[in-house]
Amino acid sequence: MNFSLYDFTPFNQWIDKFLHSHMSSFWAVAVEMTIIGLAILLFYALVGLFLVYAERKVCAFMQNRVGPNRVGPYGFFQTIADFIKLMLKELVHIKNADQLLFNLAPFIIIIASFMAIAAIPFAKGLHAIDFDIGILYVIAVSSLGVVGILLAGWSSNNKYSLIGAMRSGAQIVSYELSVGLSLVTIIILAGTMQFSQIVEGQANGWFIFKGHIPAFIAFVIFLISSTAETNRGPFDLAEAESELTAGFHTEYSGIKFAFFFLAEYMNMFIVASIAATVFLGGWMPFHMGGWAAFNHIMDFIPPFIWYIGKTFFVIWLMMWFKWTFPRLRIDQLLTLEWKYLLPINLVNILIMAFVVLMGWHF
Amino acid sequence: MNSFFKYFSEIFHGVKSLLTGMKVTGRYFFSPGEIVTQQYPENRKTLKMYDRFKGEVIMPHNERNEHRCTGCGICETSCPNGSIEILQAKIDMPDGKKKRIIDKHIYHLSMCTFCGLCIKSCPSDALAWGQEFEHAVFDRAKLTKILNKPGSSIIKDIVE
Known part of the structure; x- marks a missing residue:
């Protein structure tokens, strides 16, 4: 066994061989799937807890505050304390709620984000499933979450929940378009929809630099529309707490509320990692053409660190948006999408196609 | 043609005003010395209230x-x-x-x-x-x- 931080493929093959030599191939595959599921579950919980802490700290610093600083050093265990509190809370029984859908909705949301995370390449070989239509798969799966939101709003038997869910539906239907089209811009440049190929294609320069102007416009549009798609501020009018108390999760309590909360942060992590993978090179180190020594130093940093760093940079950008801009009204939200983002996006695809046709990219 | 220019000037003005806002919060983020929160029970010895404070x-x-x-x-x-x-x-x-x-x-x-x-x-x-x-x-x-x-x-x- 040769374990390396730079390429996980030999390690994976070693596990695969080990399992196949000790049991039948059916059980080997079953064990592999369980291992991957547990690993992703662990990663999911850790990242979710850390993101809630990071959000509170970043928000505090942007508002000239200190943020959580009482539980553990720098308040690091605050979210763990919050999580324990949420676990111990009573699950309030809602009268006249549609019990089946009401209990099903948090699981639909969490399963949607769980399925999306499987297709994301964390490092070379650290990739649960590498579809050749990876981007299409992620777009399709991540938009399943809106079904959960609509069900939660509908089954709660509460006007605030229903209004919040309807707003969220209108929002996601519109902004899904921009997310898809801005990714199409990069697919034109990359020539593939497979995540591993996209990352390999950025070995000599990230797509945001390779595709210069149209790629940058696509990156900005992707940031805006993916922020809207994850229902985060300034597009959080699905849960606008000053008007709708909490929107679609008004009636949820305890661990079911925690599911919504966790899914919101994980969706943010997923769109941030897609942005990092598609625009900023994924786990590829930063390379400059012709600077061999510099490139060698960059190669020395493990790919996983590169991936996490880029993802958290994008997450930080999204938090910066949330804690700076005021919330949009529903008509402003739809105006922004249909009158501004969509036409710009379509023109941008044309420009990108022209740039690729003429070979003006690097 | 006029509305065409209006469309783009709206976009640029929008982006400009958004960046102005982001500049403010970004500056706060990178200058932790400006934090105004008082760590009250810990800094009780050194805490000095403001002249306007109504005690x-x-x-x-x-x-x-x-x-x-x-x-x-x-x-x-x-x-x-x-x-x-x-x-x-x-x-x-x-x-x-x-x-x-x-x-x-x-x-x-x-x-x-x-x-x-x-x-x-x-x-x-x-x-x-x-x-x-x-x-x-x-x-x-x-x-x-x-x-x-x-x-x-x-x-x-x-x-x-």
């Missing part, structure tokens, strides 16, 4: 134990919830006349809403805001304070 109503005395209160009672009448009581006294002046002075200026901190009307309405500026804010006590009676110190007298140059 309690006090009557400032100078170093000769003299205050500016004439005992006119305007603060008592202007207090909306009756937290001030004025007890007056009469003294004999050297020229044979009787003069009204303050005996006790009683201030019920437990009833005060810190509106500041007494301080604003005082004609001789005898009252002021103090910066003490740790008012928790074990006995309600301790919240009734007598603002003029024992043995104090009025500053000579105060005219009614």
Whole structure:
């Protein structure tokens, strides 16, 4: 066994061989799937807890505050304390709620984000499933979450929940378009929809630099529309707490509320990692053409660190948006999408196609 | 054609104003020295309240134990919830006349809403805001304070 931080493929093959030599191939595959599921579950919980802490700290610093600083050093265990509190809370029984859908909705949301995370390449070989239509798969799966939101709003038997869910539906239907089209811009440049190929294609320069102007416009549009798609501020009018108390999760309590909360942060992590993978090179180190020594130093940093760093940079950008801009009204939200983002996006695809046709990219 | 330019100028103005906002929050993020939150129980020794802070109503005395209160009672009448009581006294002046002075200026901190009307309405500026804010006590009676110190007298140059 040769374990390396730079390429996980030999390690994976070693596990695969080990399992196949000790049991039948059916059980080997079953064990592999369980291992991957547990690993992703662990990663999911850790990242979710850390993101809630990071959000509170970043928000505090942007508002000239200190943020959580009482539980553990720098308040690091605050979210763990919050999580324990949420676990111990009573699950309030809602009268006249549609019990089946009401209990099903948090699981639909969490399963949607769980399925999306499987297709994301964390490092070379650290990739649960590498579809050749990876981007299409992620777009399709991540938009399943809106079904959960609509069900939660509908089954709660509460006007605030229903209004919040309807707003969220209108929002996601519109902004899904921009997310898809801005990714199409990069697919034109990359020539593939497979995540591993996209990352390999950025070995000599990230797509945001390779595709210069149209790629940058696509990156900005992707940031805006993916922020809207994850229902985060300034597009959080699905849960606008000053008007709708909490929107679609008004009636949820305890661990079911925690599911919504966790899914919101994980969706943010997923769109941030897609942005990092598609625009900023994924786990590829930063390379400059012709600077061999510099490139060698960059190669020395493990790919996983590169991936996490880029993802958290994008997450930080999204938090910066949330804690700076005021919330949009529903008509402003739809105006922004249909009158501004969509036409710009379509023109941008044309420009990108022209740039690729003429070979003006690097 | 005009609306075409208007469309793009709207986009640029929008982006510009968004970036202005992001500049402010971004600067705060990278300058933790500007944090205004006070770590209260820890920095109790060094905590200095601001001049504008309304902790309690006090009557400032100078170093000769003299205050500016004439005992006119305007603060008592202007207090909306009756937290001030004025007890007056009469003294004999050297020229044979009787003069009204303050005996006790009683201030019920437990009833005060810190509106500041007494301080604003005082004609001789005898009252002021103090910066003490740790008012928790074990006995309600301790919240009734007598603002003029024992043995104090009025500053000579105060005219009614």
